[in-house]
Amino acid sequence: MTRIERLQRKLPSLYLDAFLVTDSKNIEYLTGFSLMQGDGILLISNHQAIVITDARYQLALAEYESKSVVGLITADYYGTLNELCQKMQIQVLGFEKSVSYQIYDLLDEIMVADLVPFANVIEKLRSVKDSAEIAKLKHAADLLSAGYQYVLKMIQPGMTERRVAAALDYWMKEHGATAASFPSIVASGPNAAKPHATVSARKIHSGDIVILDFGYYVDGYTADMTRTFAVGSIDPELRDVYQIVNNARQQVINHAHSGVRGDRLDRYGRSIIDEAGYGDEFNHGMGHGIGLAVHELPASYGPAAHGLKLEANQVITVEPGIYIPQLGGVRIEDDIVITHGEPQLLTKAPTELVVVGK
Incomplete structure (x- = not known):
């Protein structure tokens, strides 16, 4: 049909x-x-x-x-x-x-x-994707993962956030992307404490943590991925926060399946952040649907998503974060396909903390 x-x-x-x-x-x-x-x-x-x-x-x-x-x-x-x-x-x-x-x-x-x-x-x-749509989303996610590796290789202390974003944009389009699905976020140092930071002229310094959040269209569909990495040695608290956020992300993925309610899925990750004492520093939803648009149904899911029940072949993001004013922040975001069992992970870039510019 x-x-x-x-x-x-x-x-x-x-x-x-x-x-x-x-x-x-x-x-x-x-x-x-x-x-x-x-x-x-x-x-x-x-x-x-x-x-x-x-x-x-x-x-x-x-x-x-x-x-x-x-x-x-x-x-x-x-x-x-x-x-x-x-x-x-x-x-x-x-x-x-x-x-x-x-x-x-x-x-x-x-x-x-x-x-x-x-x-x-x-x-x-x-909101419910067919196999051809999932294949396109996987292609887009694969390109994002490659784009992240490109940034890790090219970034150096002294570069501005704006220069990194421009270089990434050029690389993505040279390798098959048609357009960004939203303005890329390159948030360094204290800017990483802003969940939706705009790219600025701030220079990236050794000792900064950097959030890279970006999405690009490939064959009409957009993936959406965030990775956080360190430039040189970072504050020990941020290293601890990184592990908390990464554990929360993995717990949500582990419990994502068809039939689960949005608020309950959110709770699996948010409870880890709450128990670590950073509940007030996680101030957005756990994720949202993606596809032809970077935000589409299923709608953003969080503590209030009682009426949302996930279905097989919906594609959602999982993006917990902790943001500490003046210090920085961490967000790690993956894209997954909901199934009746274990979800399919689309974004394959490693999620362990990477340190560049040592």
Whole structure:
């Protein structure tokens, strides 16, 4: 069954005649046709799937081979949508709740069909990966692991965080990545105490701990990996913190399987950090889903994720961290595939503390 057919089968239970897809990642997931956000829409009825875009994509549509998707070229996406719905006698049209107010206001003004908002209809389908998607995520993870080894070999005291991030970006793209899925984090010394530090002009010094958190798209899918390493000899407390975080990461992975609740999975790692006395210094969730986007369902899981139950073939990150102001921090992040038994580890880079620039 195709992805479009899976969505079409859901329409009767949602009491819909058709569904409008405006999110570009969801359009790509369902059809395999790639659009920039805002450059087109997808209408799916019980028996048809129609991509509506403009002349900029005419050649791409001509090259696009699909037996189940029709392409339409127009300068007026939503006017054409309204005409199609009337011709197809669509009376109730579902749409993604994530649309901007501007688009909703336009739809509300021109559409004859009744409009019904829905959240995460396609995102829920996306959260469970097929074998081809997992293979792409593994490819992306393998490239991240190689990128980490590259950084370990090239980094030297005196380099700025910005220079390291730029060198990594060039290397990743030279070796097959198409784009970063978020701005890479290179956080050194006291900057490592900031979970979402931005790359700065700070020079990396001997004695610094460095957090490297990065994600890159390969063949449309993004892995997300964090490693923490030392430049020369670091504070003994940070060495202890490293082992605590690494143990917490491994405990979460050891207990990750289909059916486990998000809050319980989080607890396996968070309890280790709490018992070590660093509970207040772990101030974010344990992980999140990845795939076509760096943050997607299953949503971020942590102490409050009582309603989240993991399913087989979902892909999540595991990323505990401890952040100590003025001293530094440690985060170690892996990507795993949930199964009915032991999870599949995608990020294969070593997790033991590496010391460079000795």
